[in-house]
Amino acid sequence: MAKILVAVAWPYTNAPVHFGTVAGACLPADIFARFMRLTGNEVLMVSGSDQHGTPIIFTALEQKTTPEQIAKKYHEINSKALAGIGISYDIFFETSHPNHKKVVQEIFLKLLEKGYIYPKKMPMLYCENCKRFLPDRYVVGICPHCRAEDAKGDQCSNCGKTYEATELVEPECRICGGKPVIRETDHFFLKLSALEEKLKEFINSKTYWRENVYLFTKNLLEAGLKDRPVTRDLEWGIDVPLPNMENKKIYVWFEAVIGYLSSSIEWAARQGVPERWKEFWYSGEARHYYFIGKDNVPFHTIIWPAILIAYDEKLNLPHDIPANEWLQFGGEKISKSKTKESSIFLTDYLAKYPPDALRFYLAMHLPEKHDTSFDWEEFESHANKLLLAAYGNLANRVLVTVLKMDGKIPPLNPEVLGKDEKELLALIENTRRAVEAHISKCEFKAGIEKIMALVHAANACFQNVKVWELLKTDKSRAEAVLHVFLRLLRDLAIMFYPYLPHSSEKLWKMLGYKTEICSWNELDAPLPAGQELTGIKPLFPKIEILRQETALGAKLPHLVVAEVVGVKEVPNAEKLYEIEIDLGAERRKIVSGIRQYYGASELVGKKIVLVANLKKAKIRGIESHGMLLAAEKSNKLSLVVAPALQKGTVLLEGGNGEVSIDEFKQTKLWVKKEGSILCLNAKLPDGREMKFEKAIADREIEDGTEVR
Numbered sequence: 001m002a003k004i005l006v007a008v009a010w011p012y013t014n015a016p017v018h019f020g021t022v023a024g025a026c027l028p029a030d031i032f033a034r035f036m037r038l039t040g041n042e043v044l045m046v047s048g049s050d051q052h053g054t055p056i057i058f059t060a061l062e063q064k065t066t067p068e069q070i071a072k073k074y075h076e077i078n079s080k081a082l083a084g085i086g087i088s089y090d091i092f093f094e095t096s097h098p099n100h101k102k103v104v105q106e107i108f109l110k111l112l113e114k115g116y117i118y119p120k121k122m123p124m125l126y127c128e129n130c131k132r133f134l135p136d137r138y139v140v141g142i143c144p145h146c147r148a149e150d151a152k153g154d155q156c157s158n159c160g161k162t163y164e165a166t167e168l169v170e171p172e173c174r175i176c177g178g179k180p181v182i183r184e185t186d187h188f189f190l191k192l193s194a195l196e197e198k199l200k201e202f203i204n205s206k207t208y209w210r211e212n213v214y215l216f217t218k219n220l221l222e223a224g225l226k227d228r229p230v231t232r233d234l235e236w237g238i239d240v241p242l243p244n245m246e247n248k249k250i251y252v253w254f255e256a257v258i259g260y261l262s263s264s265i266e267w268a269a270r271q272g273v274p275e276r277w278k279e280f281w282y283s284g285e286a287r288h289y290y291f292i293g294k295d296n297v298p299f300h301t302i303i304w305p306a307i308l309i310a311y312d313e314k315l316n317l318p319h320d321i322p323a324n325e326w327l328q329f330g331g332e333k334i335s336k337s338k339t340k341e342s343s344i345f346l347t348d349y350l351a352k353y354p355p356d357a358l359r360f361y362l363a364m365h366l367p368e369k370h371d372t373s374f375d376w377e378e379f380e381s382h383a384n385k386l387l388l389a390a391y392g393n394l395a396n397r398v399l400v401t402v403l404k405m406d407g408k409i410p411p412l413n414p415e416v417l418g419k420d421e422k423e424l425l426a427l428i429e430n431t432r433r434a435v436e437a438h439i440s441k442c443e444f445k446a447g448i449e450k451i452m453a454l455v456h457a458a459n460a461c462f463q464n465v466k467v468w469e470l471l472k473t474d475k476s477r478a479e480a481v482l483h484v485f486l487r488l489l490r491d492l493a494i495m496f497y498p499y500l501p502h503s504s505e506k507l508w509k510m511l512g513y514k515t516e517i518c519s520w521n522e523l524d525a526p527l528p529a530g531q532e533l534t535g536i537k538p539l540f541p542k543i544e545i546l547r548q549e550t551a552l553g554a555k556l557p558h559l560v561v562a563e564v565v566g567v568k569e570v571p572n573a574e575k576l577y578e579i580e581i582d583l584g585a586e587r588r589k590i591v592s593g594i595r596q597y598y599g600a601s602e603l604v605g606k607k608i609v610l611v612a613n614l615k616k617a618k619i620r621g622i623e624s625h626g627m628l629l630a631a632e633k634s635n636k637l638s639l640v641v642a643p644a645l646q647k648g649t650v651l652l653e654g655g656n657g658e659v660s661i662d663e664f665k666q667t668k669l670w671v672k673k674e675g676s677i678l679c680l681n682a683k684l685p686d687g688r689e690m691k692f693e694k695a696i697a698d699r700e701i702e703d704g705t706e707v708r
């Protein structure tokens, strides 16, 4: 038994928490904490809301309220959402809490006293109009590295590089738009340079860290550390505890990491055992794990250990920092997808779907070694095919069979076990060892993959042994088989518990247990024959995400690029052409009334945009399958073409069904000037607006002309 501090990155409190934060920090931390508790360790899991800094000030300005209000509002929303998804914090604290401020100020003064914090003048941007200094987000300008416009005062969102605001090209005050000047002002600096040797010593033994975390940190140290300012000219934040410092606050990067310590102290106080935090922070047996996203690495591998060393060398330093890469959204796959779900905020998710479905999907896609991406269609199929059909149905089939008998766990006569059941028992044991090893090493994705492999193997085995036939021919073997499968379900409930606590508890109760799942060692216990099952509830609901067609009752046109391969005049119809087109995978004929605008030879080779799912129609005896898009106004017409795209390229996914002309008209299409070209724009029936930059007007036509 050990003491383990599970420290989870503090979500910034100017917006609701989204899936990226859950996958990057909260969920892996929770899997780890739940596993460590089950295996008999004493766990303290801490986190909270990071509530200072300039982005909150600007969110408050936008929402016409105060930073306090914003910080409170999102703290409440996020605490609830994170509890809803089952993140089992022992405390979820706030950096605006007076007890956090107390710890921060004490550390600040101690470091000052020891000489690790020192005062220094530095040049800062100052707005003479607003009569204030302009830290971080108070200023915008051109990035000194990549020349991107609208770069913020501390970091460029285009190239990601950080810099001092004074390095910005053509800086502008974000409040009044005025041109700031440079003024000297007093600030305090953290003497990182003096801590370099001790940090190197600390890092040298960390070769077991994730490679990216270890190498990144080592490189920073080898490049040499620069002292960093720890104060800012701001109204919102923690006061500098010194006289004549009214307009200065402690910089958010310095104080937020101290939250791991202050929240531990607060937790102990709330437990009524105020000294208990020391067991986690001073004991040589305690191990500290930090769960964070990759953007936070330097703050946890360099800055936080530096503060700890400078403050009190006896305090425990991080043992492991399994930082994650990004979970991405809106990739190529998502934009083409037919789903209408777009919110990635936890609160929106929880209003519609159960927590374990998201935990499962994210655990299977943790960005442990490289970026992964979230996809709603895949989320749905994981929930229905893996959770419901594979795991849920296995539980259902076993439980139903037992309930049809006497509803009690049957006895096990090992003598009658067949080869299939023996192999399954061995696989359970192997899986359990593998899961233990993976979770202990923070390889959570590999852990859940192993458990799912067991589920699949068990399904195949259950199919093979045909227990319903055995029940008629060999009761003793049938009972042994069912015992093994009930044992499997119990073990799945325990092994899945760190990942899927809600459904694990449900299954556990169905197996007749009265207490909650509380020990991993229960895996070694024999299954109590005679224990009564408590009935069946579905473990997982079927999940249906919102789709365009079902959600709207309106269908979308399927827009595809097609190449004109042949043009014929339709006899006795002076406006019509019969046009043969190539969609890549197929050829079609359409009839189109553009003869007075385009010559036949002009058309061949053009890549037009086709409404491919329009209902077929007979025009002058010719079957026309689809319609080309053209912009037309006051006797002028221009085709919409896509010369830069391959034939067959789908511009808008319209689903499988056909659309009638009336349904097609619910999507508004027009051409709009973008620079010097006119490109296709659409407003879909659900209100979404789209722009197709590669589908352009073939000829000059008035800006805004409708397309049909």
Ligand SMILES: [Zn+2]
Residues within 6 Å of the ligand: 143, 144, 145, 146, 147, 148, 151, 156, 157, 158, 159, 160, 161
């Ligand atoms: Zn840049």
Ligand SMILES: [Zn+2]
Residues within 6 Å of the ligand: 127, 128, 129, 130, 131, 173, 174, 175, 176, 177, 178
């Ligand atoms: Zn100004």
